[in-house]
Amino acid sequence: xxxxxxxxxxxxxxxxxxxxxxxxxxxxxxxxxxxxxxxxxxxxxxxxxxxxxxxxxxxxxxxxxxxxxxxxxxxxxxxxxxxxxxxxxxxxxxxxxxxxxxxxxxxxxxxxxxxxxxxxxxxxxxxxxxxxxxxxxxxxxxxxxxxxxxxxxxxxxxxxxxxxxxxxxxxxxxxxxxxxxxxxxxxxxxxxxxxxxxxxxxxxxxxxxxxxxxxxxxxxxxxxxxxxxxxxxxxxxxxxxxxxxxxxxxxxxxxxxxxxxxxxxxxxxxxxxxxxxxxxxxxxxxxxxxxxxxxxxxxxxxxxxxxxxxxxxxxxxxxxxxxxxxxxxxxxxxxxxxxxxxxxxx
Numbered sequence: 001x002x003x004x005x006x007x008x009x010x011x012x013x014x015x016x017x018x019x020x021x022x023x024x025x026x027x028x029x030x031x032x033x034x035x036x037x038x039x040x041x042x043x044x045x046x047x048x049x050x051x052x053x054x055x056x057x058x059x060x061x062x063x064x065x066x067x068x069x070x071x072x073x074x075x076x077x078x079x080x081x082x083x084x085x086x087x088x089x090x091x092x093x094x095x096x097x098x099x100x101x102x103x104x105x106x107x108x109x110x111x112x113x114x115x116x117x118x119x120x121x122x123x124x125x126x127x128x129x130x131x132x133x134x135x136x137x138x139x140x141x142x143x144x145x146x147x148x149x150x151x152x153x154x155x156x157x158x159x160x161x162x163x164x165x166x167x168x169x170x171x172x173x174x175x176x177x178x179x180x181x182x183x184x185x186x187x188x189x190x191x192x193x194x195x196x197x198x199x200x201x202x203x204x205x206x207x208x209x210x211x212x213x214x215x216x217x218x219x220x221x222x223x224x225x226x227x228x229x230x231x232x233x234x235x236x237x238x239x240x241x242x243x244x245x246x247x248x249x250x251x252x253x254x255x256x257x258x259x260x261x262x263x264x265x266x267x268x269x270x271x272x273x274x275x276x277x278x279x280x281x282x283x284x285x286x287x288x289x290x291x292x293x294x295x296x297x298x299x300x301x302x303x304x305x306x307x308x309x310x311x312x313x314x315x316x317x318x319x320x321x322x323x324x325x326x327x328x329x330x331x332x333x334x335x336x337x338x339x340x341x342x343x344x345x346x
Contacts, residue, residue, distance in 0.1 A: 020054065020055035021054065024055040024279070032280075033239070038232035039228055039232055041272055041275055041276045042231060042232065042276055043228065052272060052275045053271060053275060054305075055279065056278040057305040057306065067335065067337075068330050068337055069310075070121045070309075070311075071121055071122070071123045071125055071157075071287065071309060071312070072112075072115060072311070073125040073311055073314065074115075074124070074126055075129075076112075076128050076141075077101065077103045077130065078100055079129055080100050080101075080102065081131070082130070083130075086192075086259050087184075087193060087224055087257060089254045090129045090316065092196075093257075096255060096317070098317045109144040109148065113151070113152050115313070116154060121312070122154070122338045123156070124154045124157070126156070131162055131196070138167045138171065142171055142176075145171070145174045145175050149175035157177065157180050157217055158171055159180035159181070160181075162204075162205045163179065163208055163209060167208075168208050168211070168212035168214060172214050176214065178214060178217050178244065179217065181205050181209065182202075182219050183203070183219075183238065184220060184249075185224065185234055186230035186237075187237075188229075189225075189230045215244040216245070219246045220246070220247075221249045221251060223265045225262060231273060235280040238280070238284075242281075245284065245309070246277055246281060247289040248289055249289045249291055250295040251265070252291045267296050267298075267299040270292075271299060271302055271303060274286065274288070274306035278307070286309060287309035288304070288307045288309070288310040288311075289315070293320060
């Protein structure tokens with residue numbers, strides 16, 4: 001008997017969808033993910049992982065097609081921080097052997113922008129350590145941003161710590177597009193990782209950023225000992241805040257930090273985390289960030305079926321992998337990089 005091949009006509013009467021595709025349909029129609037649905041994603045059997053990824057990819061493809069946005073980060077002020085964030089190598093309680101230096105010169109920031117262009121980045125991220133910037137530091141950042149905006153077609157994201165509304169307005173006026181301030185985890189778990197400032201302090205900074213007319217970048221740090229419920233609560237909070245960008249960091253337990261021995265993640269769970277945040281905030285720029293190299297490992301390509309953005313080159317005090325490997329990964333998937341920030345002719 002001749003084998004019958006599947007075609008559009010033979011499938012015309014087939015309407016069955018997996019529960020995950022049904023969930024994707026509802027989200028596309030405007031449904032907001034519930035706490036229970038979020039927990040079901042994180043606790044889904046590994047045998048269903050590809051189905052969960054396929055549902056996340058429905059949303060990623062709908063809003064972003066085949067595009068991947070590349071981001072490049074400069075650590076413009078390192079260490080010298082009085083906060084006690086347990087995960088951070090730059091904190092007051094860290095014994096990690098890192099470089100420590102005050103805010104770098106405007107020239108160094110401009111040189112970083114040139115590296116961002118060389119790394120095919122669309123967004124250049126400028127991070128400084130510390131609880132909050134001084135007005136002097138905000139002025140120096142504003143001056144540097146104004147000049148690099150005149151020279152490069154880059155979107156600028158600044159990660160300054162806690163920020164007041166006047167400071168946010170000053171950065172907005174200079175040409176900053178977006179401010180990063182990660183919530184990292186749930187309000188319930190936050191006191192377990194930091195006591196020198198509160199979750200509410202971070203929320204108030206996000207309110208100041210929004211009030212200044214800036215886009216918000218705020219994301220997660222997964223793997224610190226939190227429960228599934230904490231990850232879901234954060235995803236729903238960021239969706240409620242309608243943040244424009246959501247970086248997903250997976251804890252790199254840096255020796256010398258209080259969380260140096262915290263190894264709880266596996267690649268399959270990390271992929272489910274990415275799917276959770278895509279289904280919770282379908283329109284967000286979902287970014288694979290720090291820790292992806294060590295926790296996703298060979299499964300990193302699958303992460304881009306949920307995420308549409310990634311950092312290349314490195315992070316605050318840790319290195320990433322060779323950017324060429326990321327470019328090859330993107331190409332192998334059939335995706336394309338959002339056009340880079342080419343220099344503006346003088």
